[in-house]
Amino acid sequence: MLPDMNTKKALYPLYFTAVLVILAACADSGPKETAEPTVAIKTTRITDTVIVFAMRTAGKLASKSESKLSFKTGGIIQKIMVDEGQSVRKNQLLAQLNLEEINSRVSQAELALQKAERDYERAGNLYRDSVATLEQFQNAGTALEVARTNASIAHFNLQYSTIRAPANGKILKRIAEANEIIAPGHPVFLFASTGSDWVVRANLTDRDIVRVSMSDSAHVSFDAYPGEIFTGVISEIGTSADPYTGTYEVEIQLTRRPERLVSGFFAKVDIYPAAKEKHVVIPVESLIDGVGLTGYVMVLVDRQPERRKIRIRAVTDHGLVVQEGLSPGDELIIEGAQYIKTGSRIKVNASDQ
Secondary structure, three states: OOOOHHHHHHHHHHHHHHHHHHHHHHHHHOOOOOOOOEEEEEEEEOOEEEEOOOEEEEEEEEEOOOEEEEOOOOEEEEEEOOOOOOEEOOOOEEEEEOOHHHHHHHHHHHHHHHHHHHHHHHHHHHHHOOOOOHHHHHHHHHHHHHHHHHHHHHHHHHHOOEEEOOOOEEEEEEOOOOOOEEOOOOEEEEEEEOOOOEEEEEEEOHHHHOOOOOOOEEEEEEOOOOOOOEEEEEEEEOOOOOOOOOOEEEEEEEOOOOOOOOOOOEEEEEEEOOOOEEEEEEOHHHOOEEEOOEEEEEEEEOOEEEEEEEEEEEEEOOEEEEEEOOOOOOEEEEEOHHHOOOOOEEEEOOOEO
């Protein structure tokens, strides 16, 4: 027997209640959203740190008094008495031209001087006897002075038609050979005095040259002495750029040097400028990601974590030197940053302030 209409109406509340129970059961059996866990972090307040960066370059060893020796006059080289690497004494004869032509010029100048002296004496006698005029007497005197000058030049050229050692030293390079025709002033030897200081000549860019000062310290190493470090100081600073390389030359005087040095040794140089610079330095462990000199860290801004891109200048024993992206006063997360995700709650532990 089917229920009548009144009975159905009475059952409606029961149906509604049953539906609500079923829906609630379904809701309870579905997936539940869980809150992100709290991440414990540690922060530090960024400050400036004084760091001295060495300027690294390369150079060559040279004697302070290194010079090129040449003849004053041109001609045929008759003798070369020394070889490369040979030690020489002051005033020792090193090379000589063929002197036949030069001696002839000396004789010619001396004969011209003798004639000028006779002409001057004769003109003087004639002038005193009122036979010659004052002008003729004065012209004879001028000719005599010219002859004396020419004789002096001839003897000077004869003197410098040989090459002698200007000091005790060493022949670094022999450029010419016997029987060659050589022009006046063309170098024959590269000479270095053993009594002078040794220096390293290196080149710096315009960015680095403005950072160095006289007497800045330097460390120098040579391939010939592996593992050894020699000290020096800046003794000269170039004021004009090399037209070919655009770099500026500095001279480093060695204050500690090995017993045996040879001009031309290749040198590696680290220069430490006296001027101090302040930089932002952060711990290596605060870096959460990076490629090359670009990295990412986490900072707190208004007590909320923020991902920050930085550029790294150098890696040192003190940490990462930051070129840009962080400033003194920023609060850097140094522990726990790698666990922070979107929506994470954070708990700041005792900070290094």
